[in-house]
Amino acid sequence: MKKNIFLYPALFIVGAFLACKKDSPGPPTIITGTVTNKITGEPVAGAYIDCSIKKDDAPAEPKRDHSTYSDSDGIYRLEIPDGFRHSFSSIYQVGYLPYVDPKRSIEIRDGETHFVDAALIPTDGFLRLKIENDLPASDSLFVIFINPTRTVQPYIGGAVFPKKYPYVLMTGGSFQEIFAFPSEEFTTVEWGPQSFSPSINPSNRDSVYLIRNDTVDFTIHF
Secondary structure (H helix, E strand, O other): OHHHHHHHHHHHHHHHHHHHHHHOOOOOEEEEEEEEEOOOOOEOOOOEEEEEEEEOOOOOOOOEEOOEEOOOOOEEEEEEOOOEEEEEEEEEOOOEOOEEOHHHOOOOOOOOEEEOOEEEOEOOEEEEEEEEEOOOOOOEEEEEEEOOOOOOOOEEOOEEOOOEEEEEEEOOEEEEEEEEEOOOEEEEEEEEEEOOOOOOOOOEEEEEEEOOOEEEEEEEEO
């Protein structure tokens, strides 16, 4: 009987240890990489890595922001705690096109380390759009830019224009604004009148070659 007196505490300690071990979290999921300028190869500091997390056992809870920034060497590191679902959607920085949805090219496994490098395309070609619009108030002048690299898709009236960015709509008067695109390539400009209908048929078109770190003027008289 004396042996049992010492056996019970021993069993309790072992049982408590196994319970703690079962409930302890597993290793985190780590996503890390380097953000660079696709043209120059130089690191991009301060790039925003967009990530949100959500508890597996609390689907009703809102997502939590778990984003981070690249350091002076362009390096970033995300550490996702065990028991959280994660959404890693894009990497972007002002002056660059976003690097969207790297999950398409890698399989992210829980508890492992994944390396996701991103090469951002700089928008270092600038177009200064000037418009002199004498159309009546019942009509408007629309302008669409078509760039072979930029893939943002604006829309109006339910009509989608793939790879056409940005969309400018104005009524009468003058307009001036600078738009940024990837340089060393042509950007097409389409414009024409619109009577507030879903369909748009441009009546004019021209192309502009944008030089790196330079601004090209484009003027429309209508």
